[in-house]
Amino acid sequence: MAAPVPSPVSASAPAAVERSPDPVRTPPRKPPRRRRARRAAWIFAGPAAVLFTMFFAYPLGASLAQSFTAEDAGVSRWVGFAQYRRMVDDPAFLESLANTGLILVVQVPVMIGLALVLAVLLNQSWLRFRGTWRAIYFLPAVTTLVAYAVVFQVLLKTDGGLVNQIVGVFGAGPVDWLNDPTWARISLIASLTWRWTGYNAVILLAGLQSIGKEQYEAAAIDGAGTFTTYARVVLPQLRPVILFCVITSTIGTLQLFDENWVLTRGGPDDATLTPVVYLYKVGFQQLDFGYAAAIAWVVVLLIAAISAVQYLAFGRERRR
Amino acid sequence: MTALGPLLRLLLRLLLVLGAVVSLVPFLWMAIAATHSTAELFRSPPPFLPGGALLDNLLRLQETIGFGRVILNSVGIAVVHTVVSSAVSAMCGFGLAKYRFRGRGLLLGVVLATMMIPFQVLLVPLFQMMASVGWIDSYQAVILPFLANSFGILLMRQSFVDFPDELLESARVDGSGDLRTFYQVVLPCVRPQLGALVIFTFMSQWNSFIWPLLMLNSEEKYTVPVALNTLTGLSRVDHSGLMLGSLLATLPLMALFLLFQRQFVAGLLGGAVKG
Numbered sequence: 001m002a003a004p005v006p007s008p009v010s011a012s013a014p015a016a017v018e019r020s021p022d023p024v025r026t027p028p029r030k031p032p033r034r035r036r037a038r039r040a041a042w043i044f045a046g047p048a049a050v051l052f053t054m055f056f057a058y059p060l061g062a063s064l065a066q067s068f069t070a071e072d073a074g075v076s077r078w079v080g081f082a083q084y085r086r087m088v089d090d091p092a093f094l095e096s097l098a099n100t101g102l103i104l105v106v107q108v109p110v111m112i113g114l115a116l117v118l119a120v121l122l123n124q125s126w127l128r129f130r131g132t133w134r135a136i137y138f139l140p141a142v143t144t145l146v147a148y149a150v151v152f153q154v155l156l157k158t159d160g161g162l163v164n165q166i167v168g169v170f171g172a173g174p175v176d177w178l179n180d181p182t183w184a185r186i187s188l189i190a191s192l193t194w195r196w197t198g199y200n201a202v203i204l205l206a207g208l209q210s211i212g213k214e215q216y217e218a219a220a221i222d223g224a225g226t227f228t229t230y231a232r233v234v235l236p237q238l239r240p241v242i243l244f245c246v247i248t249s250t251i252g253t254l255q256l257f258d259e260n261w262v263l264t265r266g267g268p269d270d271a272t273l274t275p276v277v278y279l280y281k282v283g284f285q286q287l288d289f290g291y292a293a294a295i296a297w298v299v300v301l302l303i304a305a306i307s308a309v310q311y312l313a314f315g316r317e318r319r320r
Numbered sequence: 321m322t323a324l325g326p327l328l329r330l331l332l333r334l335l336l337v338l339g340a341v342v343s344l345v346p347f348l349w350m351a352i353a354a355t356h357s358t359a360e361l362f363r364s365p366p367p368f369l370p371g372g373a374l375l376d377n378l379l380r381l382q383e384t385i386g387f388g389r390v391i392l393n394s395v396g397i398a399v400v401h402t403v404v405s406s407a408v409s410a411m412c413g414f415g416l417a418k419y420r421f422r423g424r425g426l427l428l429g430v431v432l433a434t435m436m437i438p439f440q441v442l443l444v445p446l447f448q449m450m451a452s453v454g455w456i457d458s459y460q461a462v463i464l465p466f467l468a469n470s471f472g473i474l475l476m477r478q479s480f481v482d483f484p485d486e487l488l489e490s491a492r493v494d495g496s497g498d499l500r501t502f503y504q505v506v507l508p509c510v511r512p513q514l515g516a517l518v519i520f521t522f523m524s525q526w527n528s529f530i531w532p533l534l535m536l537n538s539e540e541k542y543t544v545p546v547a548l549n550t551l552t553g554l555s556r557v558d559h560s561g562l563m564l565g566s567l568l569a570t571l572p573l574m575a576l577f578l579l580f581q582r583q584f585v586a587g588l589l590g591g592a593v594k595g
Binding site: 036037038040041042043044045047048049051052055056057058059060062063066118121122124126127131133134135136137138139140142143144145146147148149150151152153154155157159160161162165168194198202206251254255257258261262276279280283284289292293296297299300303304307 | 329332333335336339340342343344346347349350353361362363364365366408409411412414415416419420421422423424427430431433434436437438440441442443444445446447448449464465466467468473497498499502523526527529530534544545548549552559562563565566567569570573574576577578581585
């Protein structure tokens, strides 16, 4: 490994020192006991701590350092923010951001909306076999990723694929689902929605189930109709769970790799390229490690920023 | 609950059925397609009933990617990873829940940070790390980097926090060492959460794609997702073989999920409902 890497562990260690020992939880003990407890604590926490240091803290620092370097004939040299500046006028990177934005604006709201409707339906008291319904809708989320991509490729095949055969029944010509830029985006959005709607619905359903029956009854006694009850009583209480789904889906979208890599390899013409697929191509196909690291850190910053904004926007309103 | 008209109920039921069909059709199609030849697959109208090419497809799959070996690789890697990772997570969760020690706050901070930072950031340095110790194309390179799993540690910590301190203390008085107390007294009490952890860990390793794709070069070491991926890249794609391979890759997960649905959903919600 080329550049010396500052270890994040030693940098932030002093902060932790003053936190321990906690005088409230630990009863005063005689010294040998205490030493024994400390040794036992490290036996329990030690393996994870070592693994995190080696395989998280170190590579994290290394990638940050790497994002400020460029390789010239096998020698890496410090280039400051040059890799970050490259992104500003790299059409492929900008395209990947635009695609991510499209998914965030179109796919995430549609999916969360569908999941919400589904969760409300699954929560109806007249519905029987609720466990079975829940399992059916959750199943897409436990599919092996590559299997999922393979099935969608076959379903969406231009000539003879099942979807085009169904489309043909209604008299429409065959659609080039995966090779036309616009349709490829639509296919990606549809397959993402297929995979993750049930997953979010199950989480929302658990949130709904924690709202007591008496609240619906109270609303009914006050003369509220079904719609008013949901809009005024149920949804506000579900807000934290909805926020959780929105934030996890947003993070998932910003980290999107698996689906579009196996389905379209980011193509056609970068129509389904996402930043992580791009950084994979830059890093492992073009072997431009510095640039790949810089893209990765921009993704990290984007995730932090967007999650924070969503948290503030959604989380706040509740206290009004 | 407010009363709904019977007509509206019927409509909503229809809606649920429609959604369920959309959810299930790809699975059904996968199962049907796995028993047909590729030519039959794209015939018009498409086949709706199982065909007779299942064995042919299986033999071809074995011939092209050595599917038996690939399944064994996947099972082996997933089992080893699950056992070690679950143990590491449970122990670390217990340490964080029940001991005060120097560096505890830092460790907890790192655990939370790993959940927020996409692992793709680590890809290049981890790759270089594995290359520098000559571990490319080895199983340990696939397993080692992701053994410490934040989700698992937090899940276990959460389930240990409420464990009564008095019980730990009395085991200590009885002369039981901390490790023995952990295995014989504490762990049996959190079996459901441990179950959720094991299932999650197994599934995520079974599905793991990008890291094994980077690490494994020789075909006889491939895991199922990596092997299937090589099939998609060929010029003449063997669609029915792929469908059979995908079906066989998915079936274990579906079985696990259906068998342990309750633990699974409980684990899923461990972080969510509190959120």
